[in-house]
Amino acid sequence: MNPITTSYPVNEIFETIQGEGFYTGTPAIFLRLQGCPVGCPWCDTQHTWEQRAEDQVPVAQVVGKPSASPLWAALDAEAILATFQAQGFNAKHVVITGGEPAMFDLRELGETLEAAGYQLQIETSGTFALQVTAQTWVTVSPKLDMPGGYLVRPDCLQRADEIKHPVAMEKHIEALDKLLKSCPPNPAAIICLQPISQRPRATELAIKTCIERNWRLSVQLHKYLHIE
Ligand SMILES: C[S@@+](CC[C@H](N)C(=O)[O-])C[C@H]1O[C@@H](n2cnc3c(N)ncnc32)[C@H](O)[C@@H]1O
């Protein structure tokens, strides 16, 4: 008898260059999962917030479809791997994002993809308990005081390989300082500041603060390059 397999709501699968954080510049397959209740007002992917039954489609419609659509397909780990292979993707780095991918148990997916030679990265807000393989690179982009009312979990910050904080104003740096003081992160975690929506003042603030603190700048390279 087959064990029960986990099904994931997939909004998109595409191959591009990782545009954010530590792995910026790395060819990567993006797996975007549908659904997020956190509600960041400036979120790039608001089309992924709701998972509606009427938006479910066959897999063909989430591979290479226009990116800002709420359509999703239910795929298990084997179907996701088969899609990567059928597309002939070259990248061996897989970024699982969303939406909020930490709402799902990603261990079966991770084990399947790692067995096929892929390395995984998760992009998460840190507001749900992580269910990822030990080898998964964890990028936590903490979401503080967002409309959904979710709290950043100390266990996520301790597991983070990278903390990538979106900033536009001084108060966002202060909020990060307060968070890192109250919930000490993994001491090896790399800290990046990511300007919100390429705003010039946000970018200047991020550059200045990164130089002062010896943190890294993450500029969403894909937006400057006009690629997905
Ligand atoms: C769309 S989120 C999806 C993954 C997860 N929900 C999260 O927030 O980390 C992926 C990354 O994009 C960042 N992001 C979203 N909208 C942004 C914006 N307008 N400007 C800069 N970064 C943004 C998030 O902070 C996160 O690091």
Ligand SMILES: Nc1nc2[nH]cc(C(=O)O)c2c(=O)[nH]1
């Ligand atoms: N190129 C590219 N890099 C990214 N890094 C994180 C992304 C995301 O939406 O999570 C993203 C994205 O949407 N595109």
Ligand code: SF4
């Ligand atoms: S947690 Fe991530 S996907 Fe959810 S609203 Fe915020 S940025 Fe968007």
Ligand SMILES: [Mg+2]
């Ligand atoms: Mg994006």
